[in-house]
Amino acid sequence: MKILVTGANGFLGKNLIAELRNQEFNNIFSFDLDTPDEDLDRFCKEADFVFHLAGINRPEVTEEFMEGNYGFTSVLLNLLKKHKNKCPIMISSSIQASLDNPYGKSKRAGEKLLEEYYIEVDTPVYIYRFSNLYGKWSRPNYNTVVATFCYNIARGEEVIVNDSDVEIELCYIDDVVKELVNCLKGNPTKDNGFYHVPEVDKVTVGTLKSLIEGFKSSRDTLTVPKLDNRLEKNLYSTYLSFLPEEDFSYKLKMNVDDRGSFTEFLKTNDRGQVSINISKAGITKGNHWHHTKNEKFLVVSGTGVIRFRKIDTEEVIEYFVSGDKLEVVDIPVGYTHNIENLGDSDMVTVMWVNEPFDANSPDTYFMEV
Template sequence: MKILVTGANGFVGKNLIAELENKDYDEIYAFTRDSKPSLLEEYTRQCDFVFHLAGVNRPNSENEFMEGNFGFTSQLLKLLKKHGNKAPILITSSIQAEKDNLYGRSKKAGEDLLFNYYSDTDAKVYVYRLTNLFGKWSKPNYNTVVATYCHNIARDLDIQINNPDAELNLCYIDDVLEEFMRALEGNPSKQDDDFCVVPKTHNIKLGDLADLIKSFKESRLNLSIPNMEDELTKKLYSTYLSFLPEDQFSYDLKMNTDHRGSFTELMRTPERGQVSVNVSKPGITKGNHWHHTKNEKFLVVSGEGLIRFRKIDSDEIIEYRVSGEKLQVVDIPTGYTHSIVNVGERDLVTVMWANECFDPEKPDTYFLEV
């Protein structure tokens, strides 16, 4: 299948082409504003499907609105007609097409061209009035407020919040791509008014959006993990990470060190507990305590260790030998005093999960030798 993508270097275009390639579409005609005009003649003759994503939303002059959103669409359709090519066409319009402004009128004019083209040729047309898109590869101060906030907050730059109670309707790029793949297969999500829609969108207030993105930056300090059960939070966090400065992908953790080794917290969640990394020097024993309710999982990833248990009202000692050579999770039940001993000749490295974050006011940890 030969697929023409106009606006191929834009936010949606780059993501779409990457997804088409992931799905093994290998004849993609990528057309950009820098492409030779003669290529459009060739592409419109050969293509089997058109993703018409090219458009203008922040021009240098007002005339560019109509030239980019109406003029180029008109040129594209004339070439398809010239070659008798009735390939389905998907066009990305905007919710601004409902408004009486220069940009909205130009997008509405492009839509009307598509619907008239359908009437003239009976070729399938899919018109999407997209709302506020966000995701990786978007541009700050251009595509979306989400991109601007992510870019600026990641760099400690100021952000502007004119009305924190303003409601935003956001649409994630991966949800757009999923819908576009359905359209490519001839199964778009349609409304009663002949427009197509991306079924999944999210609502959030502008102030809440800013606070949420700020919390992503703060999570490196407080070790919190955003609530990934919330779809919008999950998508926004992925978007935020894509805007990190390339020299700031890594960040330091506080290592609590002494002669025995180190203990370092990696992440904390209020509902899923915390994850830490424990390093023990050869011959060192750590632990020798028990818990009422707190429970843990130990995973030795390097070195050799011996995890020992004793029920607090028993003399019987239970032992589990563990090694980084064979990854094995050991549950630490409540009511058992327990310890971990480095019985090897190099550092013992253990990933530890606890079902609750450590609270110095309620440690639920009681010293008792195994």
């Protein structure tokens, strides 16, 4: 199947082409501003499906809206008609096509061309009215406010919001690409005369700014966003794609003493905390118990033993652990416990606890095993 993608180097085009190749659609005709006209002519002759994504978002002069969003669409359709190619065509429009502004008018004009083309040629036409798209490979100060916020906040630059209460509708790029692939395969989503992406989220500009600022500060607080919330999950992925390459890593605070070290790694309000514990040879750590706090220990390097004793009994239970055979050990409440390094080198343990540490309510009571 030969697929023509206009606007191939743009935000949506890059993401769509990457996924088409993932799904082994390898015969892709990529068209953008620097593609020779004769190539476009050949593409329109041979294409079996057209994704028309090319358009103008932020021109230098208003007239470029109509030229880019209407004029090129006309050129494309005329080439298809020239070669009597009745392949299906999808066009990228906008929810602003219903608004009385230069951009919206140009998008509506492009839609009308497709509607007339459908009547004249009698071939499948898919007009998609997209919300504000966001995701990796978008351009700050061009594609979406999300890209601008992510780019500036990741670099510590100022973000100005004129009205925090303004609500915007956002649509994640992966959901858009999934819908377009469904369209290619003959299963598009249609509503009120236009095709659309079912997954959209609404958020105020002020909340959007606060969320992205929280992503930046999460390196200090060690918290991660609520990943069961679709918008937060997708925004966080988008934010990370805007990190400067020299800032991909960040240091953690290691609490070091002569026994080894203890380092907090990740925290959540609802899923607990993950830490890394390093014990030197012969060292025993722990000897405490909890009322409600529960933990999971996973030794990933070295060898050791985890011992338990129910606080009102004398019996000691032992679990021998090793990085050579990964095994999670649950630490139940009401049992005093410790972990001893039995090897000659450092023992590394990944520790999960069901709640972030609270110095005002540690729920930790010393008692020898």
